[in-house]
Amino acid sequence: MRTFLLLCIAPLLLAADSDWQSEGVVSVTHSPHAKLHTVPIHAVKMGDGFWSARRAINVEKSIPTLLAELEQHGVVDNFLRLEGKKDTPRRGPLYTDSDIYKWMEAVAFVLQSGEQPKLRAEFDRLTGIILAAQEPSGYLNTYWSEERTPKRFTEMYRSHELYCMGHLLQAAIAYFRATGDRKLLDGGIRFANYMVENFGPQKRPALTGHPEFEMALVELYRTTGDRRYLDFAGYLLSGVERERLHLTDDQLVYLFSGKPFTARTEFEGHAVRAMYASCGATDYYMETGDPAYLKTLETLWRDLVNRKMYITGGVGSREAGEAFGEAYELPNAQAYGESCAAIGNMMWNWRMLLALGESRFADVMERALYNGINSGMSLSGTLYCYRNPLESAGEKIRNEWYDTTCCPPNLERILASLPGYIYSTSPQGVYVNLFHTSTLDWQLENGTGIRIGQQTEYPWKGAVDFTVDPARAAEFSLFVRIPGWSDGTRVTVDAPAPFAARQDLLKPGEYFEIHRRWEPGDKVHVAFEMKPRLVRANPLVREDAGRVALERGPLVYCLEQPDQPGFNLFDASLLDDGTGFVSEFQPDLLGGVLVLKHRGTVVDRPFSSEPLYRPFQEQAARPGRVEALTFIPYYAWANREPSRMEVWVPYVTVGTE
Numbered sequence: 001m002r003t004f005l006l007l008c009i010a011p012l013l014l015a016a017d018s019d020w021q022s023e024g025v026v027s028v029t030h031s032p033h034a035k036l037h038t039v040p041i042h043a044v045k046m047g048d049g050f051w052s053a054r055r056a057i058n059v060e061k062s063i064p065t066l067l068a069e070l071e072q073h074g075v076v077d078n079f080l081r082l083e084g085k086k087d088t089p090r091r092g093p094l095y096t097d098s099d100i101y102k103w104m105e106a107v108a109f110v111l112q113s114g115e116q117p118k119l120r121a122e123f124d125r126l127t128g129i130i131l132a133a134q135e136p137s138g139y140l141n142t143y144w145s146e147e148r149t150p151k152r153f154t155e156m157y158r159s160h161e162l163y164c165m166g167h168l169l170q171a172a173i174a175y176f177r178a179t180g181d182r183k184l185l186d187g188g189i190r191f192a193n194y195m196v197e198n199f200g201p202q203k204r205p206a207l208t209g210h211p212e213f214e215m216a217l218v219e220l221y222r223t224t225g226d227r228r229y230l231d232f233a234g235y236l237l238s239g240v241e242r243e244r245l246h247l248t249d250d251q252l253v254y255l256f257s258g259k260p261f262t263a264r265t266e267f268e269g270h271a272v273r274a275m276y277a278s279c280g281a282t283d284y285y286m287e288t289g290d291p292a293y294l295k296t297l298e299t300l301w302r303d304l305v306n307r308k309m310y311i312t313g314g315v316g317s318r319e320a321g322e323a324f325g326e327a328y329e330l331p332n333a334q335a336y337g338e339s340c341a342a343i344g345n346m347m348w349n350w351r352m353l354l355a356l357g358e359s360r361f362a363d364v365m366e367r368a369l370y371n372g373i374n375s376g377m378s379l380s381g382t383l384y385c386y387r388n389p390l391e392s393a394g395e396k397i398r399n400e401w402y403d404t405t406c407c408p409p410n411l412e413r414i415l416a417s418l419p420g421y422i423y424s425t426s427p428q429g430v431y432v433n434l435f436h437t438s439t440l441d442w443q444l445e446n447g448t449g450i451r452i453g454q455q456t457e458y459p460w461k462g463a464v465d466f467t468v469d470p471a472r473a474a475e476f477s478l479f480v481r482i483p484g485w486s487d488g489t490r491v492t493v494d495a496p497a498p499f500a501a502r503q504d505l506l507k508p509g510e511y512f513e514i515h516r517r518w519e520p521g522d523k524v525h526v527a528f529e530m531k532p533r534l535v536r537a538n539p540l541v542r543e544d545a546g547r548v549a550l551e552r553g554p555l556v557y558c559l560e561q562p563d564q565p566g567f568n569l570f571d572a573s574l575l576d577d578g579t580g581f582v583s584e585f586q587p588d589l590l591g592g593v594l595v596l597k598h599r600g601t602v603v604d605r606p607f608s609s610e611p612l613y614r615p616f617q618e619q620a621a622r623p624g625r626v627e628a629l630t631f632i633p634y635y636a637w638a639n640r641e642p643s644r645m646e647v648w649v650p651y652v653t654v655g656t657e
Ligand code: FUB
Pocket: 095, 210, 272, 273, 322, 338, 340, 404, 406
């Protein structure tokens, strides 16, 4: 009935219309070149566990307090003044409309998990305010209005007009998928139509400057079936308008557009722009199958994971231009690692996973999610990191507000959309991408109902138990991701025809396929290897020479000063004397974390009392006493008083002098 009504009032929407409640974080159900398909957020209920605690705070604290901040800083007034309801000057940088749109997208994802009347009312109130500021042509931007109206689309390399609209479209689509309400979506469509009707090869030239619109346009195509949006995304990605727009190298330096996406061979320039462009390009590939895009995406992916990504999944190492550095330029204290860039990395790898169905992409997603993204929001849910360095001398890193406040709502939308990333489907069966206590209540691609229960204390423990409940006995595959770090995973099936998987078939970094005729109630037990792991960086990463990082499961660990009483952590080295690590879950520390303790060498004389240079001695021992070093998960740093922190720790094999 609901669908019928919707079809009557929404003649513009095409085939995908009746599917509005069946679509996931992105909708690739009908994408010809997607190997995996998303499941709707509402189909996944997350039970108690690591992310549920974060998600509850997101809804109760982060989302409401950020709206208050956005209002206080005039972001909503900027729209009201265009309607003549405020006479205060416009406030904030030129892209600040996008911040309220991103906040609205977070709310829309929350609503996809269930009713939240207050949040829904806020969304509707803001929709009214935003749409009242839209011009009859469809144009909408609070910065490029009034006295700046004549300058519209004249500075596209920096104007963020299309960036803002991309975020509006994403919010509108997420809300449509939550509620079936298309008011905001219709507003977004008016703007998109204005673009496709007035801009393009034979019309006025366009370029995104800050990519974002591309992925929104592909999603709009998926939502409406209107091919013009996909083609326009392709036009923007082709970067053909550099000459018609008379762009100089100076103007282009930070852009990740202005040259054809398929001409790229490495990441350079502004990291968030690069990640969003890659998202749009992957979306475009999933619809068109253009091999030139796939080739470029693979090349860029290898550049990123082999040469330019932090161990935390953070990307973009330079503050200047918020940009990528050269290959292996990964400083620790100076690391930029904007939260939005790590989010862009996750969003891109999610799309690559959908396109190609390979676990390596889920590994990167998980790395970014648990570390470089998770560090971005305080445990209280009200303070945010813009930068996510891997070493700190103790400067204040978290704030409740930034004039450029792109990261806070971005973090909120990721947490809100998380259920949509845990599972996906293919014609062969169900994929488990991430591990968290949850229930998937959905269907196989042949229409058979399927419920999968997942029980785990991941990431603290490596045991994951599944109950597989098809509506009736059915033959299909359950694909369980074996993380790249888990050597020695064990998988057993507890069913009328039980089996234990052969070790040689359980390959880290791949999905393990369990193909069988599943009976309701069949059980699968998975045990990942959760031993602490010392990691070294490629020697070309100069800053990490002679140092190690510590990981356990998907978590990167760090040393923070409050856990090392009695000595300066920068005077400590990790002494590998074979004693190994002791792990200890501390429920009262930092919201409950598993700490890792290790013997470390600590100098009696601080390093600062040593000469700048001294004669080289092979295997020189560090002077001092041996003490325990206590590591905490990186994401939890900077939740106490500002203090020193270090991810890459000096490493010695010989004891004290
Ligand atoms: O330009 C809009 C946003 O502000 C970018 O995505 C961030 O990197 C920050 O520069």
